[in-house]
Amino acid sequence: MTDGPLIVQSDKSLLLEIDHPRSAQARRAIAPFAELERAPEHMHTYRLTPLGLWNARAAGHDAEQVVHALVEYSRYPVPNALLVDIAETMDRYGRLTLSKHPTHGLVLETTDRAVLTEVMRSKKTAGLLGERIDEDTVAVHPSERGHLKQVLVKLGWPAEDLAGYVDGEKHPIDLSPTDPAHEDAPWALRPYQQQAVDGFWHGGSGVVVLPCGAGKTIVGAASMARSGTTTLILVTNTVSARQWRDELLRRTTLTEDEIGEYSGARKEIRPVTIATYQVLTTKRKGVYTHLELLDARDWGLVVYDEVHLLPAPIFRMTADLQARRRLGLTATLVREDGREDEVFSLIGPKRFDAPWKDIEAQGYIAPAECVEVRLTLPDADRMTYAVAEPEDRYRLAAAAPGKNAVVDALIRKHAGEQTLVIGQYLDQLEELSEHIDAPLITGETTVRERQRLYDAFRTGEISRLVVSKVANFSIDLPEASVAIQVSGSFGSRQEEAQRLGRIMRPKADGKTAHFYAVVARDTVDQDFAAHRQRFLAEQGYAYRIVDAEDVEAQPAS
């Protein structure tokens, strides 16, 4: 017990000292039941939550193993109350099961009548449960399967889902062994990608979290190959849909005829169909017009790209989807409204997670340096800011004219590198686009124009691009190595991380990517920036803070 790498805190968090020789073993031991919360440079913080413990039970671990793991690696004696709590929590799993009844369909069964009574009496389960079939069984409305599971977790009596999955229509998909984009050189899944696919498949349904640029699309493709059925892929926008199509053609045995796009522009329903969230949630006269897509084929697998953006209501309504395997892919499962657990209830729990720094250490994403450049506003601007209305303040600070000079200096410093300038406010971006003489992509740019510009950027024809938040995610620009952010959506951590992700593809010469956030000192811009950076800081990407005046002086690294 002495000198272990783990320190157990009284608020159920675990501190893992990375520099300790046994830390890797300890991490493997606690991974099944503890959730990684933060991974800065010295101490990773894990947390014990009821959901995590129940997932461990679902995966076959029992309380004794959990207790043993804690006691084995803990540096100091583990509080007895905590061990008792863990045992009690894990004991609550398994009293309720969701299963398929031959006559009644989906039913909730129990081994403990008191628990079933408590659950049925609770206000939260009103409307989700059907008639009582007998003392130990009650029918469940099929469309409420996910919602019910979420509610049961909140009540503290999780249900083991044994109802299984609808297999769906078979359609052979395999990963292609050679990569046409690289002269048919052989390629294989990276180890963490394989682990992600295994974790997902073993769990049935769930979310895979991988850093930007780590190859989530490939994980999707591999899952499709594993499933071997018709697949519906939901993405954020049309450009992203096209990217997915290209990647699937490259990595799998699918042909062009087998992949269809269902978006604003095209409406093709094929064995593998890629649709946008937007088109599915379109309402005409109060009716969801494109809902029939979900029933068009007997989908065996549904893939949700950037699942942290999932607009919830529609997907709760679709009953049949709940019975199929669902894969969620994202890099950042944090939402400022705190509704991450809705994703879990609709898709499934997190099946794979890897600290960003680990993937970077393995060389699969580029090392990145994050810098915050603090700009002092001139007196006149400060006075304007001081007397402005609260709702105008962020805009005044973020769109300060002084930022243009900083962007200039940074571009000069990284002359010759592919640079992205990202911002929120269109007039600021237009001004910048003119100032540094680079093309601008906003929401108003047509899809064709966007693709043309992205392609030009990829080939190196243009080395600077100014983009609005349309380029926040999914856009794959492999050689972008410098990103300069001038403004964003307030305090969104997820946006910050996604923007960093635009430059995290490993570069040909292995050089470090640079991410700059230009911030006005002593304003709300600075406060929001501190919040935005938190996720990345907790992943190990600590921001170096420099003054705007010192930008020239710093040598490019």
Added chain:
Amino acid sequence: MGTFSEDLARRDDAALLALLLARPDLTHPAPTTLRALATHLTAHASVVQALMRLDAAALQVLESVSVLASLEAGPGHGRGPSTADVAHAITGSTRSTAATRDDRDTVTSTLGLLHERALVWRDGASRGGWRTAPGVDDALGAYPAGLGPNLRTAAPGEAGTFPTRGPVDLDDAPAGARELLAALTWEQPVGRVRTDGRHRAAVAWLVARGLLAVVDAEHVVVPRRAGLALRGGRTHRGLTRPPEPAGREAVQADVDAEAATAALETLRQVSTLLRTWSAAPAAVLRAGGLPVRELRRTALAIETDDATAASVVELAAQTGLVVDDGDDPASFVPVDLEEWTATPPGERWSQLVRAWTGSPRTPWAVGLRDERGTARAALAPDVERPWVAPLRRRVLEVLAHAAGTGLDAEQVHEVLAWSSPRAVPPLSAVTALLGEAQQWGVAALGALSSAGRALLAGTARDVAAALDTMLPTAVDVVLLQGDLTGVVPGRPSAALESLLELASDVESRGAGLTVRFTPASVTRALDSGMSGTALRDALATFSPAPVPQPLEYLIDDAARRHGTVRVGAALSYVRVADPAVAAALVAHRTLAPTGAFLLAPTVVAAQVPAAALVEAIRAAGVSPVLEAPDGTLLTASTDADTLRSVRPGARRAHAAALERRRAAARPDRLPGGPVALAEAEEERAAQVVRRLRSNAAARAAEAGSGDDRVHATAVPAAPSTSTPTIPGPRAAPAGTPDPVGALGVLREAAADGSSVRIEVVGARGLPESRDVQPLRVAGGRIRVRDLARDSELTVAVHRLLSATPLTGGTRTDDPSDSDRSSTDPTTRGAR
């Protein structure tokens, strides 16, 4: 007071001392003569108190002696049971196996204990049978050991032939008789049956044989003698043993680890409490006590719930760390915060728990309603009970005894209930005390920690040392990370802890400590007087890796902004358009006593009211005008009353009062607890014994006879000053002039069945003398049987003048006595 007094008188000093220590109520008020002591001893209240201190086995022995003695008493059977008789009656076996030998040894030693406490006595003159002291039988109740009353059966023929040993012959009993007796043999002697019902035949048969007696239409009772016979001569089924509850296994290392965590948490809570109340003292209710909102505020500050906060507050008060400052309005303020913070943790904890051990406070009652329906407040004067401190000690001793196992509250309660069945402590109190012990780290997992053991047995230094051994070693390292958090991988040392407390916000506690640095927390550190550089250097000392750049930048940024906005106090100001004039004013000597200083180039501030400042400026040759806060000019009236000012004296007075209170209220923080208390008791008891002896010697000398009896009959002169004489119309008669002594004499006679001559004041106010046999003394009345007139009468105690045992002793087997005492044949047999 026949031979009971003799037995008492025969004790040596050491035995008397032991008696007084075992029954401490005897020294309050202190008796001056052995007679008074004996009277006090046999008073109902004292006997009940003594019984409350006996454990279940001792009570069994006492009941057994009472039963056997009552059955044997009488003419020709004046001996009382021997030790062997008692042992047999309880344990049953006469074979000397190891188990029964242990039991018999226990019985023997218990009899010794009961004798020491003057609950039983034996006739010193040779035979040595045990008898219960007067008053004990009454206190034991109507059915000792579940046996019925000792009925003097009316049938003369049966009384003598009824065997006390050997089986009872029920062969030709009618139906139901056996079952009836079986039901009434052991637990309860009284049964409910309709005597004119089904069982009429059985009941009648049994009554005829003396095995049953009818109480009324519905109840029957098995008489004592019959009951004992039915039980085969056994008063109890067996000797009860102290319960050994099977607690769960508790490894000392685990217990110590948990207790160490609890102790550290307690120290942190107390320190936070003191700091919080130092910054903002808590108000006091008019009736004394802490208001609920203050309790809640405190609970928030120390990050716990109301109930825990109440107990922490009480702990601090018991140790003398917070006092009511008695000011108006009163508030609770901490005492000597700096000294407390500088004391090492072991010493601090030692002070806290030693004060706790001896404290009568009941924090678990806080929040509950009292009789009038108001909720009790923490630190209120009525939240205490005198029995709490001894009970606490007993709980800890039970835990100490069960070494290696952890007990829960019910099990501890079970053991305590066995050790004092007549005074079972409430389960809620036991649960609460056990909870407190575990909260402070004295116990954990239901067993005593090493420090807890030291608390029971050792000195203050031992306790502190034991805690220091239990605590994990302090760590001097903090791992600073780029997300502005820091982690201490263990318990931080004192220096590190104070630095982190100052400069960061604690995020997570436990075996390690996680903190987060925010602009607000760093500013707080700068406010305390630390400079930015000093803070960076301090952090660098404790951090093995260099301080991360974001944190350095944060500190520098905060330092840059610190001190740019400043607040000060001034009583009046001067606004001057010309900076030169302002500078000149400040330098002028007439403004020197005003404490004027330059606030800004055109503003001068001063520490005197506006009127005085105006005067001073006028004296400097400048003519000022007065302005109101909104800038309008006021007509120059130098009347000081029109100007608002704050009396500077009020704050000073408050500070002085505080200082005074603190000095006066500084308590002895090391009360010494129960050890000192016990020593005081011993001293007092020894004093009493000395006085008794000297009085007795004086009396014996005065009496001039070698009589063994303590009180000779004729005592005309000089009683001790504390015993008042009741003046009568005649010369002081023979016998005890002390009315208390008279009661004692009567009680003893009632127990023995002997006769007494009493002097009572009759209806006409004249004293009368009667020869009586006392039957019962209770409730301020004495029931006696007048021997001459053979009638019973009741005498009020206040009419009693004196009582003398009839000469010839209390033993009525003295033939001369029976001749003299009565001519009535009924009295002779009425034993």
